[in-house]
Amino acid sequence: MSTIQKIRVQDVHKSFGKKRVLNGVTFDVPAGESLVIIGGSGTGKSVTLKCILGLMKPEQGTIEIDGEAMTGAPKAQRAALRRKIGMLFQGGALFDSLTVWENVAFALTEGRGKARAEAKPVALEKLAMVGLDEQVAALYPSELSGGMQKRVALARAIAASPDILFFDEPTTGLDPIMADVINDLIAASVKRLGATAVSITHDMASARKIATNIAMLHEGRIVWHGPVGDIDHSGNEYVDQFVHGRAEGPIKMQVRAL
Amino acid sequence: MARFLASIGGGFLDFLASIGRVGSFAGTALSHVVRPPFYPRQLLQQLWQIGWLSLPVVGLTAIFTGMVLALQSYTGFSRFEAANAIASIVVISITRELGPVIGSLMVAGRIGAAIAAELGTMRVTEQIDALDTLATDPMKYLVVPRVVAAVIVLPLLVLVADVIGVFGGYLVSVYALEFNGANYLQRTLQYLETEDVVSGLVKASVFGLMIAIMGCYHGYNSQRGAAGVGTATTNAVVSASILILFANFFLTQLFFSR
Missing domain, CATH: 3.40.50.300 (P-loop containing nucleotide triphosphate hydrolases)
Structure with a gap:
């Protein structure tokens, strides 16, 4: 069988x-x-x-x-x-023209038609899961370090559970x-989901x-x-x-x- | 000799294949225009980018074109004591040809390049792949808003260019060539027909479609690296410019050959 x-x-x-x-x-x-x-x-x-x-x-x-x-x-x-499927790309592949929270909420707002007001709290929750606070949410990807971009990309990958x-x-x-921080976050995210x-x-x-x-x-x-x-x-x-x-x-x- | 002929034949087949690819891309893009989901935020953003932000360059081009046209017409027509025809020459030339063609060429340089560079960079940095993984069709999210915005906005830009171009001719005629202002305006309106303006606006819409399709096609299919994006940008502007001039001939023949 x-x-x-x-x-x-x-x-x-x-x-x-x-x-x-x-x-x-x-x-x-x-x-x-x-x-x-x-x-x-x-x-x-x-x-x-x-x-x-x-x-x-x-x-x-x-x-x-x-x-x-x-x-x-x-x-x-x-x-x-x-x-x-959620995917974390090698270079992050964050959308330059969108803020961090809009990137994280993208699968919900554009992919699944959820209202922005509903999607934002979910995005903030996922950002908190990868150790990023609300102040980061309003920034653009180009304003972040490589490590922070990877965290945002991870939050985006897990946003739609x-x-x-x-x-x-x-x-x-x-x-x-x-790298070790990202590995821990990946292991924790996979386990949690x-x-x-x-x-x-x-x-x-x-x-x-x-x-x-x-x-x-x-x-x-x-x-x-x-x-x-x-x-x-x-x-x-x-x-x-x-x-x-x-x-x-x-x-x-x-x-x-x- | 055989190798020479083979290289010509191979080049021609490549050319035909590329026409086929562009045609297929355009067909797919247009088929998505009427199929949901729609992205109105993206459309508004593109209307702003392509329309409002192109106004200065289109306006400047139009005013100098109108001014030069009046000067050159005067130089030529005064030899036949036909200087009074300047007003009608300026308004017909601007509305039928120079407004749509020169305006569209300027937009092709500004917007065609920007679209190709933006989409090319998104391709290279895997942002287009990321869209796919976030349950969003890149064709609908990236290409359709740009194509629809360009088709809507180009006629409006050309309408503004028509007014500014005619005003340029008026400035030179009245203040440099000492024509009577009221007579000049009267002659402008006397010889202007609705068909002159409408044909120019229809042309502009077709040119807008070409600019957006070529920008999107080359950017969407950009090769890897900075050189790939550079090539895509160049190809977008050159191909859109040639297509505009090519299509202008056939559209002119369609509208005015009787």
């Missing part, structure tokens, strides 16, 4: 011109799991996430959310599935202390903190998938090289463009 997974990715292939980025990516994420996909730069982590979100169309393979197909689905069905949360390199560009989470990162400290399971992506394939507690004795030479940050090993760094 096959159980319905929260997210199911099967044999996904994606190329850009002659460059093959995903080469048969397959994994399942059960409800309530926090999966972190690790891997070097350019291994296809972001592309995997964008394919799951339906922002990119794979050439081959299937992606399902709650048993419903995202790949090949009509636009309305993709939009309905996306309503279950989604079932699924995606985090794209949540700690990139942050100092170690702020009871959400299923998929994160991509090459920051092992972040992975250890927010993952229940880890998958390693290399050359467009998942080469290892297991519980976070097994990461240091995975028996996989790719994982060992990546976790210990060694230059020598089976992963060869590409020094010039293909």
